[in-house]
Amino acid sequence: MTGFLLRRIGLAVFVILAVTVLVAYSVRLSGDPTAMLLTGSGNITQADIDRIRAALGVDRPFVAQYLDFLGGVLHGDLGLTFFGKTSVNALIAQALPATLLLAFLSLGLSLLISIPLGIHAAVHRGSWSDQTVRLLSLVGLSFPNFWLAMMFVLIFAITLHWLPTSGFFGASSLVMPAATLGLILCAINVRLVRGAMLETLSTQYILVARSKGLAERLVLYKHALRNCLIPILTYVGLQFGDLIGGVVIVEKVFNWPGMGSLAFDAISARDYPVIQGVVLVLATLIVLVNLAVDIAYGLVDPRVRLR
Amino acid sequence: MGDGAPLPGEPTAGLGNAADRESLLSVTSLSVRFxxxxxxxVDGLDFALAPGETLAIVGESGSGKSVTSHAIMRLTDYAPGADVTGAIEFRRPDGSLQDMLRAAPDTIRAIRGNEIAMIFQEPMTSLNPVFSVGNQIAEAVMLHQGLDHASALRQAEAMLDQVRIPDAVHVLDRYPHQLSGGMRQRVMIAMALSCRPRLLIADEPTTxxxxxxxAQILSIIREQQRELGMAVIFITHDMGVVAEIADRVLVMRAGAKVEEAPVRQLFRAPAHPYTKLLLNAVPHLGTPGNALAGAFADRKAAPPLCQVDGLTARFDVRHDRLGRVTHRVHAVEEVSFEIQPGETLALVGESGSGKTTIGRMIQQLTVPTGGKIRFRGKDVAELRGPAQRAHLQKVQYVFQDPYASLDPKRTxxxxIAEPIRTHRLLNGRRAIETRVAELLQRVGLEPGQAKRYPHEFSGGQRQRICIARALASEPELIIADEAVSxxxxxxxAQVLxxxxxxxxxxxxAYLFITHDMAVVERISHRVAVLYLGQLVEIGPAAAVLGNPQHSYTRRLLSAVPVPDPDRVPDRSGLTGEIRSPVRPVGETPPIARFRREGPGHLVATEDGAAIVRAA
Structure with missing residues (x-):
């Protein structure tokens, strides 16, 4: 197990390094940041542009810029923004908790709904409740998240005035973004749980558990669920990347002050240091979550633990 | 015992009218449909069971024997659409009769695992892989006896002791995947018996x-039955096992009772033709009547078809932190034999004996670590290109599981046509279709069935299709790996x-890989016995089965159930697990020399070392 973990950690470091190269290179393909800085500034000479480029450091070769960035990363410093010269670290420190809160809340919400619902659907396979769950999940899968977000705003904020439309005003602001992301994840997860559960319920050890006289609740939530957790965990790990992608869009719709909004604005402004910082942090987050999933396998399944 | 005096140690309740007396269980016109x-x-089944009695329910797949046992425990509740009618009355410890089909769920749960317990066929899948053995046994004890976790674990340990699991304390912390199949079945028995049930239902527990x-599991069940005075319903398809364990036998076919009789009467004078058919399928080892014995007198005349010389296969299994190999499976060690054209050699052995690996090496599915395989005098390893393809064409394989060895998405x-196309044996669609039709007809199917998909066929029909596919490439040698198991x-019997x-x-020529002595006896000209990757005995079938010389061959033959209730063999020597073929690198097992026992009958010499690890 330790050997396995060391290998995984080595791999994680490599993945993060690769991400930094890719990000640093690809943001520079998006266009010249000076063009954004100078919009509406009237008469600009080529000399002005060159001066600004030199000031931003984007006139140097890519390798030099990348090594600068990497050097900063190794010191825990993501640099200063092109606009306003504030610290990227500070911006991320502000935005990250908001995003984490939203991401884990959505994930938790989706699991809290999809596990009991998926189990119920599997146990009552073919019944009307199973059919309803499957239909709803199909509908949920077909919704784009931004559309669902806007529908929520329309219904709960504009028509019913129950919730604030956007921004960050305590718990009530969390409801709609978390519900949007959570419900869409739920649509996927409920199918996953149902499928995994159907397979587990057909195994002989479930029959054995029932033949011991265990209450159905114990059979399902102790004996069966623990065996379903491996596919569920795997999928949740993979899903986390999608979730972060969804967060970027949903944050923008709800004007949620997280990493998504930060990234969106930075991309619009071609603010390289911010884009690099955000992507690096999010990529690291995804890698860490998957590492945690690998560790969790071992906790859930003794067959993995001893390998 | 409906007739004749009861034997010592057996319950004295009259079995012919068990239902009238204090029967433990009585099943009346039980029908189940899905x-x-x-x-x-299950169609209108009636039977009764006295306390302490052993009833064997015998039948083939689809006979409804497992469904009957599930209905008794109301496990049919969990099968979608199950409709159970009739009555199943079970006598509770207080003497009251409980109608199981009309009992409340709480009552059923109080009976399940406590008064009626069940063990299942597949020990590899009947324990939950994510919980330790101790916790799984303790769970039932805590539930039904209200003990706390620590005392439940102590009782679990005592139960493991009872089913003769060595080092029970440590086994408590083990997980199912760390135990062998036999050990898991013992754990399962320990779990089932932990609450001292009055009725144990054993559904093909040794298959x-x-x-x-x-043999060991059967003796444990018998011993525990005597100890606890419980009744047993033993579900099986094996008449040999029935003879060993049952007081009374119920033969089922297509959901209905075919015959019910005390065990001796059933074996002495089976009334129904179907019962006779089942009885005929049991090996009668050592009795004359092997039609093939001596039918192969002229086999030395021809040059051998396939020669295997010093064949060895080792697989790396464990590595140290630097990735160096520390342990290897010695799957096959220095095995030599030959197969004549038109001859059947049976390769016999238990799990881990290397018999499948040998088959795979001849078919070039596994590369040997050492030794040579010659086919028609040519070294198979040196074949390249067309010659190799020709070899693969001449050697075909029929696998154990006919469900898994046919592509479900192809007709x-x-x-069947695929090997014909691959080896370009025929050209033109019409010619190939005609050939496929011929082959189907030859294996006893209709030519029109070529357009159907595998799921439309029964297991036996699928195996016939697999044989037709093997025949399609006009082979000279067919390797049949547990092909009828x-x-x-x-x-x-029909497929054989x-x-x-x-x-x-x-x-x-056939290389028949099997663990089933009845199959060996029926089909083989010669028999090779493998133990831990080494050949221990080889010779004509009559000599090896009738006059076994090696201690392992004897042990193997003595463990085969005898279809005679009066002749249950003494198997007190049969203890312990089959040893593991995994060895540290550098340690090679000693290779035994052979001595000649008779014409063509070779036996590995034994140095007196125990061949089986003591339990």
């Missing part, structure tokens, strides 16, 4: 086990007959 419009799986392990005609006994007819017609 879903509307489908036929009944998936090696024959020496089966069976397509599957998954089939019901009556189907098994087909194998033998094809051999007579086409002069095919």
């Amino acid at each position: 879903g509307r419009g489908t036929g009944p799986v 998936a086990l090696d024959v020496t392990i089966q 069976v005609g397509d599957s 998954a089939l019901d006994v009556s189907i098994r 007959d087909l194998f033998m007819q094809l051999q007579a017609e086409r002069g095919l």
Whole structure:
């Protein structure tokens, strides 16, 4: 197990390094940041542009810029923004908790709904409740998240005035973004749980558990669920990347002050240091979550633990 | 015992009218069907069981024997669309009769695992992989006896002791995947018996086990039955096992009772033809009547078809932190034999004996670590290009599981035609279709069935299709790896007959890999016995089965159930697990020399070392 973990950690470091190269290179393909800085500034000479480029450091070769960035990363410093010269670290420190809160809340919400619902659907396979769950999940899968977000705003904020439309005003602001992301994840997860559960319920050890006289609740939530957790965990790990992608869009719709909004604005402004910082942090987050999933396998399944 | 005096140690309740007296369980016109419009799986079944009695329910797949046992425990509740009618009355410890079909769920749960317990066929899948053995046993104890976790674990340990698991304290913390099949079945028995049930239902509990392990499990069940005074319903398809364990036998076919009789009467004078058929499928080792003995006198005349010389296969299994190999499986060690054209050599052994690996090496599916395989005098390893393809064409494989060895998305005609196309044996669609039709007909199917898909066929029919596919490439040697093990006994006999007819017609040679002595006895000219990757005995079938010389061969044969209730053999020597073929790198097992026992009968010399690890 330790050997396995060391290998995984080595791999994680490599993945993060690769991400930094890719990000640093690809943001520079998006266009010249000076063009954004100078919009509406009237008469600009080529000399002005060159001066600004030199000031931003984007006139140097890519390798030099990348090594600068990497050097900063190794010191825990993501640099200063092109606009306003504030610290990227500070911006991320502000935005990250908001995003984490939203991401884990959505994930938790989706699991809290999809596990009991998926189990119920599997146990009552073919019944009307199973059919309803499957239909709803199909509908949920077909919704784009931004559309669902806007529908929520329309219904709960504009028509019913129950919730604030956007921004960050305590718990009530969390409801709609978390519900949007959570419900869409739920649509996927409920199918996953149902499928995994159907397979587990057909195994002989479930029959054995029932033949011991265990209450159905114990059979399902102790004996069966623990065996379903491996596919569920795997999928949740993979899903986390999608979730972060969804967060970027949903944050923008709800004007949620997280990493998504930060990234969106930075991309619009071609603010390289911010884009690099955000992507690096999010990529690291995804890698860490998957590492945690690998560790969790071992906790859930003794067959993995001893390998 | 309906007739004759009761034997010592057996319950004295009259069995003919057990229902009238204090019967423990009485089942009246039980019918089970799944879903509307489908036929009944169990159809109007009646039987009764006295306390302490052992009833064997015998039948083939689809006979409804497992469904009956599930209905008794109301496990049919969990099968979608199950419709159970009739009455199942079970006597509670307070003497009251409980109608199981009309009992409240709480009552059922209080009975399950406590008053009626069950063990299942597949020990590999009947324990939950994510909980330790101790916790799984303790769970039932805590539930029904209200003990705390620590005392429940102590009781679990005592139970493991009772089923003769060595080092029970440490086994408590083990997980199922760390135990062998035989050990898991013991754990399962320990779990089932932990609450001292009045009735144990054992659903094919030894079918998936090696024959020496089966013998041990049967003796544990008998011993525990005596200890606890419980009744046993033993579900099986194996008449040998029935003879060993049952007081009374109920034969089922297609959901209905065919015959019910005390065990001796049933074996002495089976009334129904179906019972006779089941009885015929049991090996009668050592008795004359092997039609093949001596039928192969002129085999030395021809040069051998396939020669295996010093064949060795080792697989790396464990590595240290630097990735260096520390342990290897010695799957096959220095095995030599030859197969004559038109001859059947049976390769016999238990799990881990290396018999499948040998088959795979001849078919070039596994590369040998050492040794040579010659086919028609040519070294197989040196074949390249067309010569290698020709070899692969001449050697065909029939696998154990006919469900897994046919592509479900192809018509069976397509599957059979594939080798013809691959080896370009025929050109033109019409010619190939005609050939496929011929082959289907030859294995006893309709030519029109070529357009169907595998799921439309039964297990026996699928195995026939697999044989047709093997025949399609006009082979000279067919390696049949447990090819009839998954089939019901009556189907098994038909498929074996087909194998033998094809051999007579086409002069095919067979390497028949099996653990089943009945199959060996029926089909083989010669027998090779493998133990831990080494050949321990080889010779003509009559000599090896009738006059076994090596201690392992004897042990193996003694473990085979004898279909005679009056002649249950003494198997007190049968203890312990089959040793593991895994060894540290550098340690090679000693290779035994052979001595000649008779014509063509070779036996590995034994140095007196125990061949089986003590339990």
